[in-house]
Amino acid sequence: MLIMGKNVAVLGAGSWGSVLANVLVENGxxxxxxTYKTPQADEINSQHTNNKYIKDYYFSEKLHATTDMDAALDGVDVVLFVVPTKAIREISVQVxxxxxxxxxxxxIVHASKGLELKTYKRVSQIIDEEIPSGYRSGIVALSGPSHAEEVAHHDLTLITAASEDLDAAKEVQKLFMNNYLRIYTNPDLxxxxLGAAFKNIIALGAGALHGLGFGDDAKAALMTRGLAEISRLGVAFGADPLTFIGLSGVGDLVVTCTSVHSRNWRAGDQLGSGKKLPDVIADMGMxxxxxxxxxxxxxxxxEKQIDMPITEAIYNVLYRGADIKEEVGGLMTREGKSEEIAQNMVD
Known part of the structure; x- marks a missing residue:
């Protein structure tokens, strides 16, 4: 299944970027x-570690890091973006x-999850705007339930390669697949x-519930109703509702809402424990x-007039200084409704 001998540039040496780069090296x-950080490149090349982002792990000696983007892109077959969403446009222009x-x-492949500030454009849209079709053979999103820490140690992981170009998605599938990382294709880019971006909202809420001392019942309820919310919004923008019950939907939601590896969950946990948002951001370091x-x-x-009470409650906490306990109470005392699961996917 492997495409041997491909030249790949991985842009971004955080936990996920560096681990995906190592996967590709292991795949031949x-x-x-x-990375733009010289000390980080030196550490990866000389010590084969990346301790700020992934501790107690040694990368392949064949993995080479550089701060020279021109050199990194020389003769490449594939460019993988794994930088924060806020940096995608700037990096795309340079590329x-x-x-x-x-x-x-x-x-062009990206493994970033989020929407651009102010424009709220998806990562593939930004790349499409800044890298004309004459300088790329396709755009693919790599997404799904995956923690860098677990992929690094070859835990079994299944994720999705999504593209409007099925051949491009299949190429990425072959590029990454091995005996511990399985890739499925999906045409619903x-x-x-959207599923990859929106699930982080619910993960903040799941962490907050833990910080407040609530248990598994509350977490299950939040994840289920949260999935209904993000599905409604995604479908309003034209997404296939079935995508949200796949790997990049419920799969990613489950892993992000239940694991201490998730920085969104950890941030929510700290907020639920009473920590102020600026202190949480400073403490996270990522x-x-x-x-x-x-x-x-x-x-x-x-804008779309979509009912998203959980998202609104989390927004109130983050941007309006609302009390988390009061927001939880407000959600629980809303007017009673019918669940109507199938209808909730589209209404």
């Missing part, structure tokens, strides 16, 4: 891992300039990206995509 590909100079059109995505989803729900 030539990989350049780009386009280099690809134009090199007259190269590689396959819009739904996969991007908490769910915070910005909550604002995006709330404003989009208002």
């Amino acid at each position: 590909h030539q990989v350049e891992l780009w 386009c300039d280099i690809l134009r100079d090199k007259n190269n059109a590689p396959l 819009l739904g996969v990206e 991007v908490i995509e769910g915070i910005n995505t909550t604002q995006a989803a709330y404003e989009l729900s208002q």
Whole structure:
């Protein structure tokens, strides 16, 4: 199943970027891992570690890191973006300039989850705007229930390669698949990206419930009703409702809402325990995509007139300084409704 001998540039050396780069090396590909931090590149190359992002793990000695993006993109067949959503546009512009100079059109893949601030555009939309079709052979989103810490240690993981171009998705499927990482293709790029972004909102809520001392019943309720919310909003934008019960929907939701590996869950847990949002952000040391995505989803729900009470409650806590306990109480005392599961996917 492997496509041997591919040259791949991985942009972003956080936990997920560095582990995916290592997967590709283990699969027999030539990989350049780009970071803008010289000390980080030096650590990866000399010590084969990336301790700020993934502790007690040693990368393949064949993995090479660089701070020279031009060198990283030289002769590449595939470019994998694994940078925070807020950096996607800026990095895309840089990549386009280099690809134009090199007259190269590689396959573009991204493993970032979120929406752009203010525009609320998906990652593939940003890439499409900044890297013209003449300098790329396709755009694929790699998404699903995956923690870098577990993939690093070869835990069994299943995720999705989504693209409007099925051949491009299949190429990514073959690029990454091995005996511990299984990839499924999905033509619903819009739904996969929205599910990946919106689930972080519910993960914040799941962490907050834990911080408040609630148990499994509350968590199950939040995840189930949260899935109904994000499905309604996704379908309103044209996503296939079935995508939200797949790997990039309920699969990603489950793993993000139940694991201490999830930074969104950890952030919510701290908020539920009484910590102030600025202190949570400072303590995390990494991007908490769910915070910005909550604002995006709330404003989009208002625009589309979609009922999203859980999202609104989390928005009130993050952006209006509301008390978490009062918001939980408000959700529990809302007017009684019929569950009507199938209808809730579209209404």
